[in-house]
Amino acid sequence: MTVKKDYVRPLDVKNGRIDMNHGAGGRASMQLIEEVFARAFDNDFLRQGNDGATLPVPAELLEGGRLVMSCDGHIVSPLFFPGGDIGCLAVHGTVNDVAMMGARPLYLSASFILEEGFPLADLKRVVESMAAAAREAGVPVVTGDTKVVEQGKGDGCFIATTGVGVVPRGVAVGGANAKAGDVLIVSGTIGEHGVAVLSQRESLEFETAIVSDTAALHTLVAAMLRVAPPGAVHMLRDPTRGGLGTTLNEIARQSNVGMLIDEATIPMRPQVEAACELLGLDPLYIANEGKLVAAVAPEAADVVLAAMRAHPLGANAARIGSVVADEHRFVQMQTRFGGRRIVDWLSGEPLPRIC
Amino acid sequence: MTVKKDYVRPLDVKNGRIDMNHGAGGRASMQLIEEVFARAFDNDFLRQGNDGATLPVPAELLEGGRLVMSCDGHIVSPLFFPGGDIGCLAVHGTVNDVAMMGARPLYLSASFILEEGFPLADLKRVVESMAAAAREAGVPVVTGDTKVVEQGKGDGCFIATTGVGVVPRGVAVGGANAKAGDVLIVSGTIGEHGVAVLSQRESLEFETAIVSDTAALHTLVAAMLRVAPPGAVHMLRDPTRGGLGTTLNEIARQSNVGMLIDEATIPMRPQVEAACELLGLDPLYIANEGKLVAAVAPEAADVVLAAMRAHPLGANAARIGSVVADEHRFVQMQTRFGGRRIVDWLSGEPLPRIC
Numbered sequence A, B: 001m002t003v004k005k006d007y008v009r010p011l012d013v014k015n016g017r018i019d020m021n022h023g024a025g026g027r028a029s030m031q032l033i034e035e036v037f038a039r040a041f042d043n044d045f046l047r048q049g050n051d052g053a054t055l056p057v058p059a060e061l062l063e064g065g066r067l068v069m070s071c072d073g074h075i076v077s078p079l080f081f082p083g084g085d086i087g088c089l090a091v092h093g094t095v096n097d098v099a100m101m102g103a104r105p106l107y108l109s110a111s112f113i114l115e116e117g118f119p120l121a122d123l124k125r126v127v128e129s130m131a132a133a134a135r136e137a138g139v140p141v142v143t144g145d146t147k148v149v150e151q152g153k154g155d156g157c158f159i160a161t162t163g164v165g166v167v168p169r170g171v172a173v174g175g176a177n178a179k180a181g182d183v184l185i186v187s188g189t190i191g192e193h194g195v196a197v198l199s200q201r202e203s204l205e206f207e208t209a210i211v212s213d214t215a216a217l218h219t220l221v222a223a224m225l226r227v228a229p230p231g232a233v234h235m236l237r238d239p240t241r242g243g244l245g246t247t248l249n250e251i252a253r254q255s256n257v258g259m260l261i262d263e264a265t266i267p268m269r270p271q272v273e274a275a276c277e278l279l280g281l282d283p284l285y286i287a288n289e290g291k292l293v294a295a296v297a298p299e300a301a302d303v304v305l306a307a308m309r310a311h312p313l314g315a316n317a318a319r320i321g322s323v324v325a326d327e328h329r330f331v332q333m334q335t336r337f338g339g340r341r342i343v344d345w346l347s348g349e350p351l352p353r354i355c
Helices: A025-039 A086-099 A119-135 A192-198 A217-228 A245-254 A269-277 A298-309 B027-041 B085-099 B120-137 B192-198 B218-225 B243-255 B270-280 B298-309
Strands: A052-054 A064-075 A104-115 A141-149 A157-167 A184-185 A234-237 A258-262 A293-296 A318-324 A331-334 A340-342 B053-055 B066-074 B102-114 B143-151 B157-167 B183-186 B234-239 B258-262 B294-295 B318-324 B331-334 B340-342
Touching: A025 A119, A025 A141, A052 A104, A052 A141, A052 B258, A064 B102, A064 B143, A064 B157, A086 A104, A086 A119, A086 A157, A086 A217, A104 A119, A104 A217, A104 B066, A104 B157, A119 A141, A119 A157, A141 B066, A141 B157, A157 B066, A157 B102, A157 B143, A157 B157, A192 A269, A217 A234, A217 A298, A217 B234, A245 A258, A245 A293, A245 A331, A293 A298, A298 A318, B027 B120, B027 B143, B053 B102, B053 B143, B053 B234, B053 B258, B066 B085, B066 B192, B085 B157, B085 B218, B102 B120, B102 B218, B120 B157, B183 B298, B192 B270, B218 B234, B234 B243, B243 B258, B243 B294, B243 B331, B243 B340, B294 B298, B298 B318
Parallel strands: A104 A141, A258 A331, B102 B143, B258 B331
Antiparallel strands: A052 B066, A064 A157, A064 B053, A104 A157, A184 A293, A184 A318, A234 A293, A258 A318, A331 A340, B066 B157, B102 B157, B183 B294, B183 B318, B234 B294, B258 B318, B331 B340
């Protein structure tokens, strides 16, 4: 049997650009999907070739587990930054949101909104980074969609991802579950993602050795849940947009508690501290993409912390304070100089387009 | 207990506009989510308030069913058109992609990419339309995300939706399953969505009574599967971007078959025919958002067609031809004038930003 070639010639991935035809749903769309997306993401689910994927059901679901679903849009600017790009970020961000529910991430969907004129070489680089991140995480992109908007109506490439996962029976992790007395643990140094992205902004460009911490945290979460007594990990969240300061306020509000953290214990690289000083930014509000904060029952804190430190993504994990009873739901911080200050919500927008 | 107000004043939904703060993940983001999104989509899953939703598992999954996942990005321009808007379209598009797998749609995620300066009144209108469509379809939006890009880097509002559903045990519908001899059925008149959107384009604006056919087709699919002998519905697909002509070519390619359709039997409103003539467009390539095409085993065609016609969304359903053996995978059409022509893939882009 000879296979007929459906396209006259392959895409010019080196010099070509996205044009409106690539979003029209016809032959050009199909060629883009086959030569860029399907080739990179290659898996049995995508190979079904339908407008959706039919997926096997994991054993945990049949044993009393629940489904988890989470989504995230990615608009980071620039698309490529030290330590990562929008492609791997889109995988990590959604894998992490699913993992923060105490779930095992299973499948991803990816929706691309491309701007006319976007270089195919950049698209290929983004898609391959995304595919590598998905493979490394063990969470395949099983279905996708591509749309194209006219030049000036987009910004190169936006990616919206949705993740589906399964929470095993008995796991109950959530933003409303932090309790007074819980120990707050952060999984590592804060502020790297935001600083790495900022360092590439046209208006700012500065020299830094800082690279984004973007990473998939689901195996770290699994390691924590494995050692903790059932129900002892109350809350997990990744402090992305808005940083640790905003995340702690979100949790305080949701769980109706206060927090008291100790500035001196918050892990931070000296270069991040220096960059924040230079730019007049508070590292508490800088985005992270490979860190989590946990509220753990005090009797389980040591064993959970030890498990985190034994994991490559938790080597610098540290206790940073505790959850306290507080009807005002204030997040307070003991400063390095011995004072105490309120860590308020982020209200302004110091860092647009960070993820 | 008195509830403390967290915001100084409510959003000015009448005159306000999206600004970069609404995408920063801080207090302004939370206010937007609570006063616009959560209020409209209101359901128990969103009320969990986490970065994802924990969801119950449907009985069909436990009884040997499989999961289905599908996603779609929506960039339609203009955002509001006769018969619908980007909000309801985003629900219908993804519900339909899930339904075309023979699945019962369960849950939706929604990721919004908003442009700085987008009127809050327009956002509210879009979100309320989306919420109404989700309620009507019985498929809740369980999790979401909002990002904001600078003015000139987006186009008002893009929405990416992902749907999760369940295929009951024994159902095997797919684009690769059309078989020579199958009867091709279309569920109603074609071309309305594309013509309705085009009629609103600044450059074209013309008077038409045509409104978009945007609709959720999952109950129509359920009605078809209910009456058909097991396994008799081989293929279902909604001919959206690229229209019926492109969809039939996709299926021919995927199933490795040919198609022979009869022009005179394809249902079409006279106004759509007139508009297409006026604009020099072929209705076979015009997008639909509330129609499906099915390949059904010949012995089941009558009963399936009858069930479709008994459903409000299938009243104009018609046989339009059949699947034939053809190693070239051509889609051919018997014209009204007695000739035969090849219905080729859409290759150019007559209609950008249609969904």
